Amino acid sequence: MLDRRSLFFAAAAAAGSATLAAADRPAAKKPLPRQIPPTVRNTRGKIIYIGDEEQERGREWFSYTYREDGQVTLRAYCEMDDIRVQRDIVQTMTSRFAPLDCFCRLSVMGKFAGTGWIRVTDTEAECEVFSTTLGRVHQTVALAMPAPTMVSHPLISDALLMSTFDHGKPDKVQYSEGGLSTSPLLDGASGPMLSVGGRRGTEYLGQEKITTAAGTFDTHHYRMLMNGRRADGTATGYEIWCTHPDYIFIKGEVRGYLTNKTGYGRYELTEFETL
Numbered sequence: 001m002l003d004r005r006s007l008f009f010a011a012a013a014a015a016g017s018a019t020l021a022a023a024d025r026p027a028a029k030k031p032l033p034r035q036i037p038p039t040v041r042n043t044r045g046k047i048i049y050i051g052d053e054e055q056e057r058g059r060e061w062f063s064y065t066y067r068e069d070g071q072v073t074l075r076a077y078c079e080m081d082d083i084r085v086q087r088d089i090v091q092t093m094t095s096r097f098a099p100l101d102c103f104c105r106l107s108v109m110g111k112f113a114g115t116g117w118i119r120v121t122d123t124e125a126e127c128e129v130f131s132t133t134l135g136r137v138h139q140t141v142a143l144a145m146p147a148p149t150m151v152s153h154p155l156i157s158d159a160l161l162m163s164t165f166d167h168g169k170p171d172k173v174q175y176s177e178g179g180l181s182t183s184p185l186l187d188g189a190s191g192p193m194l195s196v197g198g199r200r201g202t203e204y205l206g207q208e209k210i211t212t213a214a215g216t217f218d219t220h221h222y223r224m225l226m227n228g229r230r231a232d233g234t235a236t237g238y239e240i241w242c243t244h245p246d247y248i249f250i251k252g253e254v255r256g257y258l259t260n261k262t263g264y265g266r267y268e269l270t271e272f273e274t275l
Contacts, residue, residue, distance in 0.1 A: 041066050045214065045272035047155050047249060049080065052262040057082045062156040064246075070095035076154035083259060084109045085189045089152045097160045097247065099125075099150035104182050104192040116182065116192035122146040125180060127194035139194050149179040151197070153188025155267050159242035159249035162222050165202055173203045173225070186257055201225035210241050210250050213270040217243055217250050230256050230263050248272070 042065050049058035058080035065073045076089045086107040092100045102118040114131030125147065127139040148164050151157060164176040177199045182192040205221040219241040228236040236256035242249050252267040 040068050042275040043246075043248070043273065044275065045156075045248070046270050047267055048270050049155075050266040050268065051082070051258070052260045052264040057260075057265070060154055060156065062154060071100065072097065074154075074157060076152075076156055078154050080187065083187060083189065085187060087153060087188060089154055089157070091150065091152050091157065093150075093160075097163045098146060098148055099180060102150060102152055102182065104152055106189070106192055108189050113189075114192055116194075118150075118180075118182070118192075118194055120147055120150070120180065125194055125196075127192075129191070129193060131191065131193075134193075137193070141194055141196060143178065143196070145178045147178055147180045147196075148176060151179065151181040151188075153181075153183060155252060156249045158238075158252070159240055159247045161200070161224070162202065162220070162240060162242055163247050165204060165222065167204075172205075173201060175199050175201050205239075208241060212250060212268045214250075214272040217241075217248075217269075219250050220244055228257060234263050236263075 042063065044061075044063035047060040047062070048056055049060070051057040058078065060076060060078040062074065062076040067073065071092055071094060073092045074089065076087075078087045079085070088105040089102065091102040094100060099118070099120045101120065103116070104118075105115040106113045112132065114129060114133075116127055116129040118125060118127045122143070124143055125141045129137045129139070131137070149161050151161070161179070165174055177197070179197040179200065181195050181197055182188065183190045184195055201224070203223040203225060205223055208219050208221050210217050210219045222240050222242075224238040224240070226236040226238060230236070234256040237254065239253045240249065241251040248269070249267070250269045254265045256263040258265045
């Protein structure tokens with residue numbers, strides 16, 4: 001039978017052994033500090049597509065990587081429920097959002113439709129495509145001027161079109177040309193195939209503070225000048241609210257060209273963060 005003194009010494013001996021064992025273990029390593037150049041950052045967000053009866057008809061997830069050499073890479077996944085179009089995009093650009101290369105994969109009506117890779121220089125653009133309608137195709141397109149933009153059809157890339165607007169000029173309506181596109185359709189549901197756009201007009205409507213589910217943003221408001229009309233006579237229109245100088249899409253409204261009853265649709269940024 002152990003007396004109280006024996007119990008004390010036994011406990012002390014056990015504690016000493018535990019201390020020695022802990023001392024023998026290597027110390028936990030501290031996490032290394034991240035060495036990030038000041039020009040490199042990552043952002044990501046989500047945009048929802050809303051129809052004319054205030055129902056969600058699609059959504060888009062996107063992210064940007066701003067690289068040390070000034071290049072910017074956009075990644076986007078889009079899905080449109082009503083027309084059953086799904087799109088994956090990886091698009092790299094200069095610091096001024098001029099296209100360098102782009103990968104596009106397209107699904108329509110629940111089935112693979114096509115995939116393509118595009119490379120752009122100041123004098124030409126080339127595209128390697130495989131689609132279910134055309135098979136394997138290689139395109140080479142001579143460029144009369146360096147392409148200032150590329151429409152790969154995520155909404156987030158639509159806002160990048162506004163980067164050609166020169167706010168140093170007094171003109172509220174300006175025109176640009178020579179932009180590239182992966183599809184001539186407004187919903188981008190063909191191809192992908194490379195095409196060069198014609199003259200495009202943009203009207204600047206001023207600065208506005210816009211609040212969405214993602215927060216409150218200082219934006220610039222633009223209207224893309226479009227000449228089309230629906231069968232019922234409704235004129236097509238597209239307005240975009242985006243930030244400067246990153247041209248993050250905050251809000252958009254289209255009129256006259258959706259397949260719903262009125263042709264109207266609204267788009268809003270619902271999530272956004274800088275990583």
